[in-house]
Amino acid sequence: MLNTVLKAGQVLDLFDKQNPEWGVSEVATELDIPKSSAHSLLASLAQIGLLRHGEGGRYRLGWKMLNFGQIVIDTTEFRVESRAVMEQLAAQYRETIHLAVLDDGVVVYADKLQGQQAVQVAVTGLGVRLSPHCSAVGKVLLSHQPWPWVREIMEKQGMPKFTDNTITDVDRFQEELLQVREQGFAYDLEEAVPDLCCVAAPIYDYDSEVVASLSMSIPAYRFERAKKEYRGAVIRACQKISRNLGYMEFISSYRKKAANK
Amino acid sequence: MLNTVLKAGQVLDLFDKQNPEWGVSEVATELDIPKSSAHSLLASLAQIGLLRHGEGGRYRLGWKMLNFGQIVIDTTEFRVESRAVMEQLAAQYRETIHLAVLDDGVVVYADKLQGQQAVQVAVTGLGVRLSPHCSAVGKVLLSHQPWPWVREIMEKQGMPKFTDNTITDVDRFQEELLQVREQGFAYDLEEAVPDLCCVAAPIYDYDSEVVASLSMSIPAYRFERAKKEYRGAVIRACQKISRNLGYMEFISSYRKKAANK
DNA sequence: TACCCCTGTTCAGTTATTCTGAACAATCCT
DNA sequence: AGGATTGTTCAGAATAACTGAACAGGGGTA
Secondary structure (H helix, E strand, C coil): CCHHHHHHHHHHHHCCCCCCCECHHHHHHHHCCCHHHHHHHHHHHHHCCCEEECHHHCEEECHHHHHHHHHHHHHCHHHHHHHHHHHHHHHHHCCEEEEEEEECCEEEEEEEECCCCCCCHHHCCCCCEECHHHCHHHHHHHHCCCHHHHHHHHHHHCCCCCCCCCCCCHHHHHHHHHHHHHHCCEEEECCCCCCEEEEEEEEECCCCCEEEEEEEEEEHHHHHHCHHHHHHHHHHHHHHHHHHCCCCHHHHHHHHHHHHC | CCHHHHHHHHHHHHCCCCCCCECHHHHHHHHCCCHHHHHHHHHHHHHCCCEEECHHHCEEECHHHHHHHHHHHHHCHHHHHHHHHHHHHHHHHCCEEEEEEEECCEEEEEEEECCCCCCCHHHCCCCCEECHHHCHHHHHHHHCCCHHHHHHHHHHHCCCCCCCCCCCCHHHHHHHHHHHHHHCCEEEECCCCCCEEEEEEEEECCCCCEEEEEEEEEEHHHHHHCHHHHHHHHHHHHHHHHHHCCCCHHHHHHHHHHHHC
């Protein structure tokens, strides 16, 4: 591992929505490195376009980040395939639809659609990273990962309690994941945000790997009324996307048999 | 300048919409470096999340890029201010609206709206980088930069001919920029794409700096009919955005006088 | 207006890293 | 099953990064 690149990564990670602008001295004190080291890191990152230094010598994330982000969006196969199905769902139910993936143990929103105002949609909240233990998509994605790995992640990240329903016990979480995997969908019953429920299902690719998860978010009072219908719609949507990605169920079950031999 | 970071930048620049996936050996031969060097670069970039290595050990841009791109979008002041005005323009004229900035001598689309289908809009073509000599936004942005610097950029990048109207002569381009700066707007009369015309104007910030340019793109036959109206609409939109950013014209003229002393 | 303090930037010697090329392991294709 | 890819590892040789003090440029204040 190249030490210099790792340091550069630490520098980049400082830039977030709350602190989009950093000076050399600030970075130096924050990372506890000499001013000159911070300077060469920032200057080099600016030279390759990942940062830019505008007025006052302060640094911001560069426009190339926009470019790279867009490439991610445009070249992710399941994202392209999901789009049409997501729009259909959003149009029919007028609820918020999320498409999420697992990245280094956290849930990342790869796409988002709102039923109401169509315009702002695809941009807001995209790329947001959050802990997976309290969301339907997180449960779905983790349920298809080996438990020891999941356990390690949970211990490393912790399982913060956001509402009374948040699962904070590791063993309880394992049971939940087993059930999710078994039944092929997951609920989030006000576990992350009060009064907000979600239902999510897995998206498989041609290799029968779970590559993403799609969810619909619904206010609790409305969710209770038609839980089954929402669930069915999400599951059918995921099946349709999976099929478009080349997933075939019978091959999957065949491979499971082969693996168990 | 940190050599390692520069190398990392070269690696990242390989990833584009046409080649979103690279292996170690491919990178090594492409950049003419030993396989092991390519490996440590890719592995390190993957560790900090800028890349990810999925199936087959091949590497792709990481999900963190989406995150960073989104931060750029959400924390760019003029972009936030422009949004409402752009939507208004798009709704009224039903034509494509672009918001562009200058980054290292090239034009970058910071936002894009289409009048017709509202949904796909904000995502398509965002972050795209193109040469500035054949677009209205490019002319506007360059017209507010010192000519020697612009000349250098033009000589480095070249001025490729896309249509019969493309300006390919440097001296001719200088005249054009002088006029654009003087009149406060720029046309693109089928200079980049046949049958496509644009009109663009500058967006000033509180410091009287040109930070971006907004343009409207219209099919040539329609553009000829109402050139003046389109021009007026774009200029008024830019003035409104500039004012929201704290730009005040009288301060600008005051500073010009002070600078000329 | 002049001062002071805090910026970002540069530089050269010391230190620690990266770079390299060959050997290994795993995978795909024939 | 074989051959030729691929990605990965390792230890010595070469080179880069790290440091801390000195420099320069602004912004604010007295």
